[in-house]
Amino acid sequence: MKEERDPIRDITDIRSMMERSTKFLSLSGWAGVLAGIYAICGAFIAYRFLGFEPGVNNDGSLCADSGSFSLQQVIFVAVVILLLAIITAVFFSYKKAAKRGEKLWNATSRRLLVNMAVPLVAGGILILILISKGFVGFMAPFTLIFYGLALYNASRFTFEAVKFLGLIQISLGLLGSFFVSYGLLFWTLGFGLAHIVYGIYIYYRYEK
Amino acid sequence: MKISVNGLHKAFESRVRLGIMSALAVNEKIDFNSLKEFLEVTDGNLASHLKALEREKFIDVEKSFVGRKPNTSYFMTQAGKKAFDDHLNALEMLINSRNRNEIKK
Numbered sequence: 001m002k003e004e005r006d007p008i009r010d011i012t013d014i015r016s017m018m019e020r021s022t023k024f025l026s027l028s029g030w031a032g033v034l035a036g037i038y039a040i041c042g043a044f045i046a047y048r049f050l051g052f053e054p055g056v057n058n059d060g061s062l063c064a065d066s067g068s069f070s071l072q073q074v075i076f077v078a079v080v081i082l083l084l085a086i087i088t089a090v091f092f093s094y095k096k097a098a099k100r101g102e103k104l105w106n107a108t109s110r111r112l113l114v115n116m117a118v119p120l121v122a123g124g125i126l127i128l129i130l131i132s133k134g135f136v137g138f139m140a141p142f143t144l145i146f147y148g149l150a151l152y153n154a155s156r157f158t159f160e161a162v163k164f165l166g167l168i169q170i171s172l173g174l175l176g177s178f179f180v181s182y183g184l185l186f187w188t189l190g191f192g193l194a195h196i197v198y199g200i201y202i203y204y205r206y207e208k
Numbered sequence: 209m210k211i212s213v214n215g216l217h218k219a220f221e222s223r224v225r226l227g228i229m230s231a232l233a234v235n236e237k238i239d240f241n242s243l244k245e246f247l248e249v250t251d252g253n254l255a256s257h258l259k260a261l262e263r264e265k266f267i268d269v270e271k272s273f274v275g276r277k278p279n280t281s282y283f284m285t286q287a288g289k290k291a292f293d294d295h296l297n298a299l300e301m302l303i304n305s306r307n308r309n310e311i312k313k
Contacts (some may be wrong), residue, residue, distance in 0.1 A: 009233040013223065014296070015232040021231035021238065021246045107235075107242040 024108035024158050026100060028092035029207055032199025035085035039191035042081035043184055046074050052184065061134050071136065096207075112157045119149040140187035141176030144169045147191075160204070165198045216234045216303055219264050224249055224257045229266065229284070229292050239284040258282060266291055277296060 019025075023194030044201035046052040051069040097104045123146020125143070130138050169190045176186035216252070220226045229245045231238055238246075246255050263265045266288030268283045 006308075007299040008298055011227065011303070013226060017227045017230035017246065018234045021242075022234050101248065103245060106245055107238065109230075 017109070020108075022073045022108065022157060024106075024112045025100060025206070026093045026104065026109070027162075028096050028156055029199040029201070029203030030087070031085075031089040031092040032195045032202060033090045034199075034201060036195030036197075038081045038084050038190045039195065040188055040193075041189040042077050043172065043192065046077050049065040050074055050077065058160075061137070066202060071131070088206050108157060112154050115154040115157060116150040119153055122146065123149070137180040137183055139176060140183040144173030144176060144187060144190045146173075146175060159202060161205070163200060163202055165194060168194050217295050219261060219266065219291070220295050222257060224253065225261055228254075228257060228261060229288065229295075232267060232284040233289070233292055237281040238282045239279055243282065248276060261288070263290075264291075264298075290308075 012084070050073050052074045053069070093109075094104045099116030123142060125137055126146070127142050130136075130142065148166045148171075151162050151169060152165075155166060172186045172190040176183045179186075216221065221300075224247055228243060231243065231246055234251065240254070240258075243258075244251065249255060251259075258267065265285055266309050268285050269284065272279050272281070
């Protein structure tokens with residue numbers, strides 16, 4: 001006689017395998033919280049110490065009297081924050097994947113990254129073009145919009161919550177593009193506060 | 209046993225084979241190493257189950273080269289999709305009839 005099979009258990013196995021083979025679930029809430037904290041620190045440094053408060057016209061181009069901040073220094077701070085956030089995310093995901101007995105670099109994480117990369121690279125290039133044309137005011141809100149699009153696009157391959165995080169970033173980016181002079185504030189809300197709230201949610205929902 | 213096991217295809221009795229079919233049902237194709245990682249089985253074990261499903265014509269192989277390394281991917285055939293759907297329906301019926309019996313008791 002064959003082993004007694006429990007159809008409910010079979011269905012559970014099927015569902016979990018479908019999820020396992022399509023979704024990368026080793027994203028860590030802690031990485032989100034830390035990325036948010038880095039972003040807030042970075043925005044504070046840019047605003048307070050580098051005097052990043054570009055007076056901008058409504059079209060996002062710099063006013064003649066827009067203070068004396070160094071664009072290079074602001075971009076340098078932004079790149080440092082980005083690298084810190086990526087290193088943190090990779091580190092925590094690596095630990096979480098190891099705990100789940102999975103590899104960090106597998107079919108699902110690859111797919112997640114490819115789906116994020118397309119909007120991010122397009123956005124990055126567009127932002128460089130805008131900077132070169134002097135539309136510095138759109139720098140911060142456009143990073144939000146394209147990051148949000150990347151998250152929204154990639155959310156099919158990871159936690160559902162990433163989709164909402166993406167929509168929030170897109171909305172904040174659009175608001176920031178309209179109210180250009182509050183660009184840094186919206187940026188801090190998006191990359192700072194939204195990441196922290198998302199990270200805490202992921203932690204309590206999936207990691208506790 | 210009262211419940212008919214009709215519709216529960218023999219090929220899906222193994223947990224590994226059911227796992228392979230579940231993963232292929234939601235992915236266009238999957239390479240051997242990824243399947244191995246998802247299922248947490250050894251090379252030999254996975255290969256023999258894949259062979260069995262191939263014999264049933266439920267899955268098919270696609271061989272290609274990534275750089276100079278050979279890469280073997282698997283995908284579900286139409287027959288495989290149908291068999292898997294039938295299997296899911298059979299499981300559903302099994303669960304439904306069991307629930308009905310429990311209500312009767």
